[in-house]
Amino acid sequence: MDNVIRRRTLGARLGRAMLYAVLLLAALFYLLPLAVMLITSVKPLAEISPGTLLSLPREPTLAPWAKAWGEACTGMRCEGVGVYFFNSIAIVVPAVLISTIIGALNGYALTKWRFKGSELVFALMLFGCFIPFQVVLLPMAQTLGWLGLSSSRAGLVLVHVVFGIAFTTLFFRNFYVAVPTELVSAAKLDGAGFFRIFWRILLPVSAPIIVVSVIWQFTQIWNDFLFGVAFSAHNTQPVTVALNNLVNTSTGVREYNVDMAAAMIAALPTLIVYVLAGKYFVRGLTAGSVKG
Amino acid sequence: MSLSRSVAPLAAGAASRRSHSGRLQAWLPKLVLAPSIAISLLFVYGFMLWTFILSLTNSRMLPSYEFVGFAQYARLMANDRWWVASTNLVVFGGLFVAICLALGLLLAILLDQRIRQEGALRTIYLYPMALSFIVTGVVWKWLLNPGLGIQAMVRSWGFENFRFDWLVNPDTAVYTLVIAAVWQASGFVMALFLAGLRGIDDSILKAAQLDGASLPRIYWRVVIPCLRPVVFSAVMILSHIAIKSFDLVVALTGGGPGYASDLPATFMYAHAFTRAQIGLGSASAMLMLGGVLAILIPYLYSELRNRRHG
Numbered sequence: 155m156d157n158v159i160r161r162r163t164l165g166a167r168l169g170r171a172m173l174y175a176v177l178l179l180a181a182l183f184y185l186l187p188l189a190v191m192l193i194t195s196v197k198p199l200a201e202i203s204p205g206t207l208l209s210l211p212r213e214p215t216l217a218p219w220a221k222a223w224g225e226a227c228t229g230m231r232c233e234g235v236g237v238y239f240f241n242s243i244a245i246v247v248p249a250v251l252i253s254t255i256i257g258a259l260n261g262y263a264l265t266k267w268r269f270k271g272s273e274l275v276f277a278l279m280l281f282g283c284f285i286p287f288q289v290v291l292l293p294m295a296q297t298l299g300w301l302g303l304s305s306s307r308a309g310l311v312l313v314h315v316v317f318g319i320a321f322t323t324l325f326f327r328n329f330y331v332a333v334p335t336e337l338v339s340a341a342k343l344d345g346a347g348f349f350r351i352f353w354r355i356l357l358p359v360s361a362p363i364i365v366v367s368v369i370w371q372f373t374q375i376w377n378d379f380l381f382g383v384a385f386s387a388h389n390t391q392p393v394t395v396a397l398n399n400l401v402n403t404s405t406g407v408r409e410y411n412v413d414m415a416a417a418m419i420a421a422l423p424t425l426i427v428y429v430l431a432g433k434y435f436v437r438g439l440t441a442g443s444v445k446g
Numbered sequence: 447m448s449l450s451r452s453v454a455p456l457a458a459g460a461a462s463r464r465s466h467s468g469r470l471q472a473w474l475p476k477l478v479l480a481p482s483i484a485i486s487l488l489f490v491y492g493f494m495l496w497t498f499i500l501s502l503t504n505s506r507m508l509p510s511y512e513f514v515g516f517a518q519y520a521r522l523m524a525n526d527r528w529w530v531a532s533t534n535l536v537v538f539g540g541l542f543v544a545i546c547l548a549l550g551l552l553l554a555i556l557l558d559q560r561i562r563q564e565g566a567l568r569t570i571y572l573y574p575m576a577l578s579f580i581v582t583g584v585v586w587k588w589l590l591n592p593g594l595g596i597q598a599m600v601r602s603w604g605f606e607n608f609r610f611d612w613l614v615n616p617d618t619a620v621y622t623l624v625i626a627a628v629w630q631a632s633g634f635v636m637a638l639f640l641a642g643l644r645g646i647d648d649s650i651l652k653a654a655q656l657d658g659a660s661l662p663r664i665y666w667r668v669v670i671p672c673l674r675p676v677v678f679s680a681v682m683i684l685s686h687i688a689i690k691s692f693d694l695v696v697a698l699t700g701g702g703p704g705y706a707s708d709l710p711a712t713f714m715y716a717h718a719f720t721r722a723q724i725g726l727g728s729a730s731a732m733l734m735l736g737g738v739l740a741i742l743i744p745y746l747y748s749e750l751r752n753r754r755h756g
Contacts, residue, residue: 177556180549181570184633187585188573194588204594205602259478267475275483282490286690286738288714288731292500292724293493296509316489319482348474377578379693380711384719394580398697401584410588421581428576432569435576436637 195219195415202410218411222419226412228399231388235416238396242376244307245392249314250371256315257322257367258360262352264323265330266338276327282320290317291384298385305387313385314375321374322367325438329363330356362434369431370438373424393420494735501728509724518729528730531708534620535737538709539688541624542631546684547677549628550635555665557636558643568640571633579630583697586626587613590698616706619699623691623707626698631687635680642676643669682745689737710734 190207195218197211224234264276294313295304303309333356341351382392391399397420401413428435504514522528553571557564574582589595592611600608612618646669654664692711699707701716708716710730718727 173556173559173561177553177561177567180553181567184570184574184629187582187589187629190589191585202594204598207589207595207599256482260482263475263478269472269476275479279482279486282486284686284738284742285490285494286711286731286734288690288692288711288718289497289735290489290493291715291731292509292718292728293496294489316485319485320490323482347471348478373576377580379578379580379696380715383696384715394578394693397584398580401587401697402700410594413584414588417581417584421577424576424578425573428573429569432572436572 191414191417191421194411195222195418197411199407199409199411218409218415219419221409222400222412222415226400226409226416227403228391228396229388229403235393235396235400235419238391238393239419241307241386241390241396242392242394245310245314246372246375249311249318249375250368252311253315253318253322253371254364254367256319257324258326258357258364259352260319260323261326261328261330262356263348264327265333266335266351266356267348276323279320279323282317283324287317287380291380295384305385305390307390309385310381310390310392313381314371314378317381318371318374321370325363325367325370326360329360333359362437365431365434366438369427369434372427373435373438376424396420497728497731500724501732503725505724505728507722507724514725518725519733521726522729522733525726527705527708528710528713530705531710531713534707535688535709538620538623538627538691539685541621542627542688543681543684545624545628546632546635547680549632550680551639551670551673553632553636554639554643555669557640568633568637571636573633574630575634577630579691579693580697582626582630583694586622586629587698590622590625613699614703616703619703619707622698623694623709627687627691627694630694631684635684638676638680639673642673646672678745678748682741685741686738689734689741710737 193208193210194202196214196216198213198215198217201209201211201213222234223236223239225232226234228235228238260279264272298304298306298309298313301309301312303312337355338351341355346354376392377394378392379394379398382395383398386392386395397416400416499511500509501518502513502515503510504512504517557567561567590610590613592598592609592614595610597608597610600610612622650668650672651664654668659667690711691709692715695701695707695709695712701708701712711734714727714730714734716727717723717730721727
């Protein structure tokens with residue numbers, strides 16, 4: 155501490171000021187797009203002209219939000235992104251729950267009931283995290299057709315579960331590896347079975363990793379565009395696809411304020427999750443990168 | 447003697463009953479894993495093989511199984527749009543990875559200087575990662591739109607000749623992808639580096655300080671070398687994001703002007719789903735997979751070697 159105080163010369167103070175200046179500048183760079191998006195989304199169209207990017211609205215209005223939600227045209231239809239927002243929810247909720255449950259059981263079986271070849275099984279499944287999804291798109295389209303799930307929300311749930319369990323298994327496997335095995339072994343000696351041990355011993359300590367897995371899957375699936383655009387029809391599209399259609403629908407005057415309001419609507423759920431549970435979000439990101 | 451003989455079957459019966467449920471217990475983990483294994487074999491490995499097979503056929507609108515050998519790959523190699531897309535990926539991927547690393551490392555080092563409000567700054571740097579690439583693309587399209595965005599704003603400040611029309615210029619459109627992608631992912635790299643910095647043993651730094659090394663020198667010679675594994679995994683994740691980049695291109699440039707900012711992912715989608723060129727699209731998907739493997743295999747190799755050594 156002495157050291158620190160003694161070094162507080164003019165130069166050091168200047169350096170300190172520079173340091174904060176650079177950090178704030180960076181913060182500005184990251185915040186600017188969000189600020190512009192928000193400002194533009196509450197401006198009447200008349201206030202949008204060259205050079206007004208950063209000017210605050212003189213007459214703030216929520217009309218662009220209302221239009222984006224309920225009336226704006228996405229392709230041929232003009233019912234806003236609201237319906238697609240609910241499509242996204244209808245896809246995300248079951249997909250997140252199912253993939254998290256399967257991932258938890260997989261992670262548990264792979265760590266507490268090791269068998270010959272269990273590491274190989276893990277490696278085999280882990281590879282699913284790395285493939286570019288373009289390599290499965292065409293067969294998936296045909297398979298969904300055979301299953302009668304083409305362009306349906308159920309089909310999208312299936313796709314997200316199938317390609318999500320590699321990640322959820324990774325999360326839970328890496329978490330359960332660190333849970334002491336002694337308790338599990340003792341319970342096994344007492345004759346407790348597979349599900350009983352999971353329920354009584356593993357599940358009670360799993361809260362953090364469940365949160366990580368749910369947040370990760372939620373963000374991934376909510377933000378998905380590739381599967382959404384490839385495997386949906388106009389009435390089953392997720393909100394990301396609808397947003398893209400809305401922005402690219404060229405009828406009459408470009409309503410940038412409505413575009414921005416729609417973008418905010420599509421962004422809000424994941425943003426809120428990030429603000430509320432940022433710590434877990436970061437853990438998911440790094441766990442997704444830190445390999446088994 | 448007779449007693450033991452009469453007990454033996456009983457014990458055997460109990461044992462067999464126990465081993466019966468024991469056998470079930472032994473099978474249960476495998477049973478639980480079986481659906482996932484089947485899904486993985488079918489939907490990942492099977493589909494990869496299927497796409498490979500499609501890439502050997504002359505499928506157009508619908509999959510057909512008339513084999514034409516590697517003709518689709520030859521067509522791909524002769525396809526100008528594919529070369530534009532691949533070159534763009536090298537330019538985009540290279541710049542994206544390099545800038546993210548530099549910016550992420552810089553911000554992490556600066557944030558590691560006992561900054562007030564560090565948590566708030568970290569949150570601000572990282573939030574774009576929570577957004578969809580479609581949202582990012584829509585916002586940056588608005589900012590980079592020469593008529594109403596940043597260019598118009600700077601001109602309205604009196605710099606009449608200011609030009610920032612990268613988005614509509616075929617030679618520079620690909621750089622707008624870099625800007626938006628860096629905006630989205632650099633905070634994440636910062637978080638990785640910051641975690642790495644916090645993991646470095648303080649005593650190493652103290653020793654270097656006692657030796658009289660200057661701060662920049664300590665960072666350059668001592669700290670950054672310690673972060674090698676972080677750099678490695680960051681490069682791995684970022685190049686993975688780059689190869690898969692699809693949504694961002696669709697939302698920001700639409701691959702345009704023309705196909706000037708196409709990437710392999712958009713090339714594949716356009717040919718397989720809208721241009722009725724399933725064979726060609728499959729071949730491009732296989733090359734994308736090849737690209738991912740080219741990054742992944744050396745990475746996994748070094749990971750495994752490190753683990754064996756350490």
